[in-house]
Amino acid sequence: MNVITNHMPTAELQALDAAHHMHPFTANGELAEKGSRIITRATGVTLTDSDGNEILDAMAGLWCVNIGYGRDELADVAARQMRELPYYNTFFQTSHVPAIALAAKIAELAPGDLNHVFFAGSGSEANDTNIRMVRHYWALKGKPEKSIIISRKNAYHGSSVGSGSLGGMSAMHEQGGLPIPDIHHINQPHWWAEGGDTPEDDFGLACAQELEAAILELGEDRVAAFIAEPVQGAGGVIVPPATYWPEIQRICDKYEILLIADEVICGFGRTGNWFGSQTVGIRPDIMTIAKGLSSGYAPIGGSIVSDEVAAVIGSGEFNHGYTYSGHPVAAAVALENLRILEEEDVVGHVQNTAGPYLKEKWEALADHPLVGEARIVGMMGSIALTPNKETRAAFAADGGTVGYICRERCFANNLIMRHVGDRMIISPPLVITTDEIDVLIERARRSLDECYAILQEKDLLHSA
Numbered sequence: 503m504n505v506i507t508n509h510m511p512t513a514e515l516q517a518l519d520a521a522h523h524m525h526p527f528t529a530n531g532e533l534a535e536k537g538s539r540i541i542t543r544a545t546g547v548t549l550t551d552s553d554g555n556e557i558l559d560a561m562a563g564l565w566c567v568n569i570g571y572g573r574d575e576l577a578d579v580a581a582r583q584m585r586e587l588p589y590y591n592t593f594f595q596t597s598h599v600p601a602i603a604l605a606a607k608i609a610e611l612a613p614g615d616l617n618h619v620f621f622a623g624s625g626s627e628a629n630d631t632n633i634r635m636v637r638h639y640w641a642l643k644g645k646p647e648k649s650i651i652i653s654r655k656n657a658y659h660g661s662s663v664g665s666g667s668l669g670g671m672s673a674m675h676e677q678g679g680l681p682i683p684d685i686h687h688i689n690q691p692h693w694w695a696e697g698g699d700t701p702e703d704d705f706g707l708a709c710a711q712e713l714e715a716a717i718l719e720l721g722e723d724r725v726a727a728f729i730a731e732p733v734q735g736a737g738g739v740i741v742p743p744a745t746y747w748p749e750i751q752r753i754c755d756k757y758e759i760l761l762i763a764d765e766v767i768c769g770f771g772r773t774g775n776w777f778g779s780q781t782v783g784i785r786p787d788i789m790t791i792a793k794g795l796s797s798g799y800a801p802i803g804g805s806i807v808s809d810e811v812a813a814v815i816g817s818g819e820f821n822h823g824y825t826y827s828g829h830p831v832a833a834a835v836a837l838e839n840l841r842i843l844e845e846e847d848v849v850g851h852v853q854n855t856a857g858p859y860l861k862e863k864w865e866a867l868a869d870h871p872l873v874g875e876a877r878i879v880g881m882m883g884s885i886a887l888t889p890n891k892e893t894r895a896a897f898a899a900d901g902g903t904v905g906y907i908c909r910e911r912c913f914a915n916n917l918i919m920r921h922v923g924d925r926m927i928i929s930p931p932l933v934i935t936t937d938e939i940d941v942l943i944e945r946a947r948r949s950l951d952e953c954y955a956i957l958q959e960k961d962l963l964h965s966a
């Protein structure tokens with residue numbers, strides 16, 4: 503099985519990488535000096551790097567490898583599809599079997615009347631589709647002035663100009679002239695960091711009511727849609743208070759605002775249901791999908807659209823699409839991924855076996871002196887690092903200093919756990935076994951201990 507081998511020494515690969523490869527979301531000058539870690543192969547939940555280290559990937563790549571690495575079925579399907587029909591477009595009144603079959607399967611899996619799929623190559627592209635689709639929807643209904651999309655600070659919806667504008671990451675808005683007009687951001691429901699002395703449920707309600715206040719302030723006749731992740735991922739796996747989503751749904755219903763659930767991470771089993779919307783109990787008009795749709799084996803995304811929105815959009819030509827919308831190889835791979843998720847009851851594994859097991863172990867990390875809270879929904883979890891649990895204090899050091907130290911300890915202990923500021927996050931492959939969860943927790947705890955020792959040594963255990 504030695505198909506992909508590390509045929510060059512790590513240092514040579516690193517030098518070429520530094521010379522020619524611009525990494526996303528990376529300070530490339532700094533990385534060039536340090537050298538990138540080169541991943542050569544993977545099976546199940548385990549990556550192998552060019553030095554032969556075996557690393558437990560508790561991030562499933564970038565939240566996407568839901569069925570785990572190394573599934574030959576997907577490789578076989580891709581090869582077969584490339585031979586049969588590697589590419590054809592879906593623009594000019596043509597279609598092909600993989601796109602048809604995948605759209606039908608997604609419609610079957612999606613709740614309610616979400617029966618139509620507009621394909622894209624990624625989550626960012628899908629959210630760009632959504633911006634144009636909801637604005638065009640209201641224009642077709644004779645209300646072109648309904649063009650504002652409300653989103654949330656610290657949301658992540660992608661990195662293109664449109665989707666990066668929907669997102670609420672200030673570091674992204676600072677570069678390249680974002681956001682585009684008519685995007686409005688309200689606060690995120692991040693009780694631990696921003697809730698102060700307010701009880702969590704009251705805080706959740708208050709955050710949701712910011713949507714109502716924004717609609718009233720901007721004018722009901724100006725607001726097209728609200729977009730949010732059921733559980734924020736890249737923002738730090740922020741689990742909203744239980745009161746939040748029911749109130750958001752009430753407000754969207756009351757003011758007839760389209761609700762877009764960005765399911766790029768939450769979709770396809772991550773939260774213990776097929777979709778995060780089911781976990782938090784909402785009825786979106788549009789869902790954004792990507793990542794787990796193909797378990798990352800091929801780049802594909804899309805928008806799942808309700809009967810009503812699809813009917814309005816379909817009343818004329820929608821001047822929008824991507825060369826790779828419904829790409830046959832990516833669609834065939836996604837379809838095979840969905841077959842595996844369904845036939846192997848991976849969602850049930852998250853809901854009944856691995857999820858509850860991981861939840862118990864993960865939440866127990868809250869007894870560690872560095873951990874302020876440990877939250878988890880299905881297979882997405884976070885812990886807040888803090889110098890003072892009682893006051894939920896931030897560190898005096900710049901945000902992310904401590905998280906970075908912890909992440910480096912994780913790397914050294916062969917565990918991929920990411921940091922977002924001073925929050926540590928996980929999102930492992932959904933097929934992770936209970937034995938592998940034990941390894942994950944053992945390595946996480948060891949990394950936290952080592953991080954704690956470094957903070958003591960460097961005198962960094964001070965509150966801001």
Ligand SMILES: *Cc1c(COP(=O)(O)O)cnc(C)c1O
Binds near residue numbers: 731803
């Ligand atoms: C990753 C992500 C996106 C963007 O998807 P890409 O495929 O990277 O363009 C959009 N929304 C959410 C919630 C994501 O996590």
